[in-house]
């Protein structure tokens with residue numbers, strides 16, 4: 001399996017939109033936009049994040065197919081990571097490999113933070129394999145569940161070694 005990260009191109013966006021419609025993915029991620037099927041909100045969001053110099057986004061390409069995206073943005077002055085894969089790409093180690101590549105690319109951005117719904121076991125595992133440690137807990141209203149939802153706060157230090 002070949003896997004690479006590259007800059008986002010316009011042709012990726014319709015694929016990302018399809019990928020963000022998946023109900024199970026939304027449940028896992030929990031803290032999503034209000035309506036994943038709102039195409040205009042999606043277009044506005046991507047227009048904004050692709051032109052924000054503080055945001056680094058890469059498309060994950062697996063065997064010449066767009067598998068998803070990974071990005072870092074600044075939250076309360078600190079870099080934070082997020083990612084999303086199309087359903088058919090799950091369970092093959094793609095998120096773990098992609099995060100490692102991405103974290104190598106943004107290796108000056110430490111500590112790197114992440115947050116994950118407590119029951120998003122796959123995402124929690126991916127983060128921990130990449131060296132993130134749980135440093136706290138929080139909760140908040142999750143659009144995808146229309147409910148208050150508990151989450152873990154994680155941090156990757158400059159000195160963290162990969163599991």
Ligand SMILES: CC(C)(COP(=O)(O)OP(=O)(O)OC[C@H]1O[C@@H](n2cnc3c(N)ncnc32)[C@H](O)[C@@H]1OP(=O)(O)O)[C@@H](O)C(=O)NCCC(=O)NCCS
Pocket residue numbers: 024025026028029082083084085086089090091092093094095096097115116117120121122123125126
């Ligand atoms: C979360 C997500 C990125 C995982 O992608 P993936 O490519 O399937 O992840 P990987 O295959 O690299 O790793 C998943 C790990 O979780 C483990 N896992 C998955 N489901 C599990 C479960 N229910 N219980 C225990 N372990 C589980 C896998 O075994 C694997 O660990 P391993 O390599 O030690 O075997 C993907 O499901 C996704 O995009 N979900 C929707 C969006 C989302 O949740 N984004 C993250 C927001 S914080």
